[in-house]
Amino acid sequence: MRGAGARLVRAQWAPLAALAALTFVAAVLCVAVPSRTAGGYDRAAVAAVGQDADIRVQGTAKGTTAFSAVPSEAALDSNGIAWRDLLPGALRRATGEAEPSATTDGDNLEGHYSKPRILYLGWVPGAQRRIRMVSGAEPYNKPGATSGDMQIMVSRKYADQLGYKVGDTMVMGAFTLRITGLFEPTDPTDQYWGPRARILHSVIEFLPNSNIQVDAGTALIDRPAYARLTTNPDLALNFSWRFPIRRDAVSAGDARAMGRELDAYRSAVAGRSDMFHCEVRTLLDNRLEEFDARLHVAQSVLGLAFGGLVAVAAGVLLLAAGLLGERLRPILGLMRARGASLRQLAVPGCGPPTLAVVPAAGLGYAVGRLLDQGPPQASSIYALCVLVAAVLFISAAIVWRERGGGLGAAATQRDDLGTARPSRWRFALDTVLVVLAVIGVVLLRRRGPEAGGDPLIAAVPVLLGVALGALVLRVYPYLLRVGQPFLRRRKGAVAFLGLARAARQNLVGALPVVVLLLAAAVAGFTATVDTALRTGQVRASWAETGAEARIEAGTLDEAGLRRLRAVPGVTEALRVRVINTATAGGNTAPITVVGLDLDAYRRLAPDVPDIPDGKVLATPLAVRTMGGRTATLSRSGMDPTRVTVAAEINRFPGQDTNSAFVVVPDTMVATATGFPSQVFVFGKVNGTALRAAAPGRDVVVRQDVLRDMTRLPLVSVVHDTFLGGALIGGAFGLLAVLFVLVVGARARARTIAHLRAVGLSRRQSRALALVEIAPVLLCATAAGWVLGLLLPEITGPVVDLRPYTGGYAVTAHVPDLPALLGLVGALLLAAAAAVAVDRAFDAHPGTVLRSGDS
Template identity: 35%
Template sequence: MRIPLLARVHLGALAVLFVLALSACLLVAGLPRAMQASFDEALQRSLAAAPATQADLAVSVTSLSREDDLYERAQFDARDRRWHALLPPALRPMVVPAGTGAGHMSAKTALTPVAGTGGQTYINLGWLSDAGQRVDWVQGRAPGKQSTTRYQGATIPVFEVGVVEEALTKMNLKVGQTKTIGESDYAAVRIVGVFKAKNPGDRYWSHNQDILRVTQLLPPGKLEFEHHITTLISDEGLAALSGDARNLIYRWILPLDARPVSALDVPGLGVALTEFGRVVELQSSNARSPYRLETGLPKLLDDFRAALSTAQTVMYLVLGGLLAVALGVIVLAVQLLADRMDHTLTLARARGGSLRQVAGTAAALTSLAVAPAAAAGYALSSLVPGPLLPIVHAGPVLVVLTAAGFAAARTAVTHRAPLHERRDDVAATRPSARRITLEVLVVVLALAGAYLLRARGLTQEAGQDPFLLLVPIALTLAAALVTLRCYPYPLRLLVRLTARGRSAVPFLGLTRAARARSASALPVLILLPALGVSVFAAVISDGIAGTQRLASWQSVGAPIKMTSKIEIPEPAIEQVRRAPGVAQVVLAQTAKVQVGYAAERADAIAVDVAQWRRLIEDAPISLPALSGGTSALVSPELRGRGTLEIGWQSRLKLTPQAVIASVPGFYTTGKFVVVPLSAQVRPSVNTLLIKGDASLDELRRLVPSATVESQEAALRAIQDDPLTTTVRWTLVVVTVALASYALVAVVLSLVIGAADRARAVSFLRTLGLSDRQARRLTVLEILPMILLTALVGLGLGLGLPAALGPGVDLSSYAGDVPVGDYTPGLVTPAALAAGLTAVAVLGAYAHIVIGRRRSLGAVLRVGDLS
């Protein structure tokens, strides 16, 4: 057959098919690339934001004897090169080259007590390979060579050390002072200088916080804090440092560069880390002091994988639904093209054309529209940044194969015998017992799968949980089968009711709707997943948005919160009250207090709860009322103790009034208590809760010692996360695309059945049917199936979040707050239902207007009226 001639004759149907295939291929090939690019960005951000001690690789070994000691820099450098050479291929691009970035080596002692302090003060010795590039000496000088001195009749080494300025005040140290350290093998440290970090915010110092900060520890059962500081020694001091007399640990830091990392590499990275740790241990020459790999990277990867798994699952659901609906709409368009070619192919078959020729013609004509559209969609998807995934290549191919295959198969079945005739006025045959049994089995399995998913939760140890992927498909198929089976029964009841009326139009319209051909199953199978998935996506998106707002309020506790480690002076508080945009200020004091008279401690906040409640009255968070100057709100860990006595500025005896799970903006776990601010003799205010739209920079200027947070900034931080942004935007795009496909499916179903409806209306026009009655008849024929399918699809979309239960854990995208409220607004469902109804009604009216222009002779054949 002449394919170009057929293409010119059926140009309109081919154009529709081209547009549908182009949009489908662009979405199927473009969305996965955008998603994967955002997954990669999210992983890179999470690794870059994590403390260096968690993300970087650290090889450590404990020196237990002089044979294990390293005395010079060259020994450290040789091992550093060895660790880089042993890196597995998967890790090598992520680790910065040796001697660059934040990579360095260190030797530090641990738990080295100062003699005569009863174990309350510890001064450790530390050597950093690049200390000269990282610190500036602000007092004294840099440490030099070690010397010796006499102590208790023995000669002991004296290490020249430098300390951070904080140690001078918190540990009462002075430049020039000498301290004796150790318990049996004594040594002395002489403080010769004070240093400060050139860039304290550098990730480098995450590995050396013990050098930059004084560590305070409260041992179990004690009331006084221990103070720990690690000092800096020189290269010459390293030569005298031995693990034979100290708790000495050597470390090699291999910093991570997150830029080359891809989310696709996560499974391989876990295996590579395990292999690297095993290889590092094999380098040990002494079984008593083996080399160890220390890193928090596996946990970071596991946490990301959990969040990624949820994102991928939701994306698989919505993209799988989008692909299924897109293929269904394309199949509808192919059916429209096949109906238009039916007369031509029937004539060709009657004139001796083989079945292969007829089916090949249909497939070739379909491919003529679909193949260029698929290529164009695939090419346009290359403009979307992101890696090339298998689905990017397979999606367009699947669209072409589905369209061409359906065209060939439908034509082969339809024209298997020459001069085929079909009776459209015969009611559908009764389904067989085998078919009914199979459909019932599908419904039962879908309900059982949903129940098991909620009952057992998720199992994602080996990847995606198959239940989470199969249950939504089964529920959608079950809903479609129930709709197709139950659809005629309420209509038949309405037919019986309308049969008693005087007007024939309702009876005829509903009768034709109840006796719809089996071809009407295809629009149902398209509209149900389209509406179900689009509503599901809209509900999920609304749930995420609402929970993000809740999480931002829970993290801050007020529109604006100012916290300071020291007391905020009263003049500064008055300046804050008078600042532009400040509507209300609530004073609070926070501290860690003693519970009872033992060493037990708890977090406490003293605040006027009534004022705080008024400040957050419009927020999604709340606190129970607190009455009385001795009442308190306590955490679950402090419940059931009767009168609670705490040591703060004075001894306070409190009566627990209510138990609260958290204090918004302050405490979420552990032991905590909320007391009235009036319970304090003289409140030492260090926290301000502010209502208004004041400038955060202005507030920071007024109280330089305070950290300023706002609920709006916290919300933006949650929303700006790459994974969160991608999930929400993908849900929005899929919702719009599925709604559009649903409308296209309605239009195509109207066009496909146009000839049959025109013939029926023409028959009735010969009996006196008016144009107005013809419009009503057509609307009554179309609307029942559209409305019923729309209602079932909306119900399916609204019920899927509840049916999936624990499978839809989106807390990673809502500030780690569980997304449990999937109560949707009425805007999206009403808009979708109204849109479908409007399209159906307009299509019916357009069909009548077009059909009115035709004469009866153009529709009815000779003998139809005899």
């Protein structure tokens, strides 16, 4: 039997090579696509964290309390080590070493300056290790001194900006400060200086609770000066241990864990009892929370697409293995008829496919890793094992099929789709597939958004696609039969012959229906969700801006409004009067009154969502605050205004969501004066021209808001993966069609030669090739495309794109024109492949028919 297996490999080298090539390509994609997506997740996590991210442990202490907790630089560093030891795993991996400092509050410098000046005194050992002196010397304060000048050093840039030099003195409260040296950073590009700009140069700050600008800077002091500061029991010192985020150490998984660990770290810091109270401050909370929500959606949506792609690849491999089995069937049947056992058939039946598939899968995995698209994923190995197991299962089924007979059984059995009656086993299998698909959908919708990256998500579209494919295969013969009576009456024979040949295909030959259906479902799903995402972001940009641009105009007069309307491209500028802190009756809770011409606004901005009809609109909170839908609103500078709420609203551009505000016609607040205004600008807006026409005003341009949304971390990952998934699914679908065409090309060429002998022309043979493949293409792509369009609705809460659209719900949409053109292009390519194969295997009747053939 070993020799028989070798002869089989030599005889069937072409389909075995095709099976190996398909396995290799599928293995590479199983590794590269998930790794590339995971790498995109990691890059998105780094972008979400931001360049200025850090974790700070901060506390304030005075006098002996401060000195007893931090008497020296060693104590400052050891406390940093202690804070780092409290960091949980993911936070510890993502953060660098502690950067400690002790700094006074900013205090005014005495003197007459064009702009007030405040100075911070900072004991920052890390900064002193990153500078070099360019003039003078480092400060040296006598240990234990409590009087006299305190020596400090400042940066040369700060001194040049404010006119200081070595030897100058400054008076700050009870201290006289003398500059002993000027320094500059050893490496100005060092990330260490990012949050410490005051040390390197003067920065503009505002006095507390005022709009007064001041020049602020930080002077560096030594440890004896710090000790001197602690002798003043009323002087507060701000201690900070900053842990910078190492962006190269942040991954998507770590970012998700970091968000959960921050609360635990806060509790650990607050629970430390051997020093003064400290707390954790960071900007990571909101950033990581938003990233986690977007990552959850991306993994859910892309999991659906990945599951479909694996199923398409498995379908193509099953098809290749099945067609190979059809070619082996006569040989195995002959061996069985000669007395070979099933065990003896296993070597020639399972050996060659195993030798083709297993090495190809291993090589494909290695090549996929060498491509280095991202971190390796366990899902790649699982998918690869599924593909290999599917092929080996088909090989085993080919051998098992010969258990009941030999060559005679193989020759007499007919399993044409158009005539064969499905067995009870196939009916039971179809029923199980439908039941599993329904159960999967029910469980998925019941679990809702919590399903996340659960394997159930990836399984549901596959179950639906396979169940729908089984139903299509069951209906497919009836569709062919329905058309035959009509085609018999037609003059030409091409359509009738093509449909008849399509009906003569067996179940293996009809497997492209399932493969193409899954490929079309993946393409339809990705196109639908991608269009929904883009449409939702446009909708959200209108909701946030309220127009093509919104200007926070302050107290705007008519002249200012005319200047805005005169900006080139502006077609209309609608003023909105915003009256804050109005009250209703005896309730002192503040209500914001927004006055504008609602009718004109609805006409000018029809794309702004969730603006109901009615003259007066109010949020539910405002209605509760007013004590009902009718109330009198008033405040100083505004005449009492009685309003009757016609409809409730949750959002309005320029107002906080669900805050207490009432939108009224502008005529109701026309007499109110001294209140800030907003201006909604319409037309082809140029942000630069608008800012020039409204200097000093905050201008929000809708296109800028939309651009920021489309550049959110993970958005590009989702778009790119959708595009790649649609292309890969389409390529596998075309491969399935091409494989079936090539495998059956020689037998078809012989049949066509007979038909050519009785008058079929070359042109008619090409048309016959199209008619033969048309039922499979049309049934599969139509059913799959419809399933793809319905998948977002079927999966329900799993495809929730609100984290990408500013909280606005997004409904499924019909794919845009490029997606529809792509579908048509794929169908045309499949038709072109049928014609090309027909032409490549075309043969003259004289070279095919033998003497005596009829």
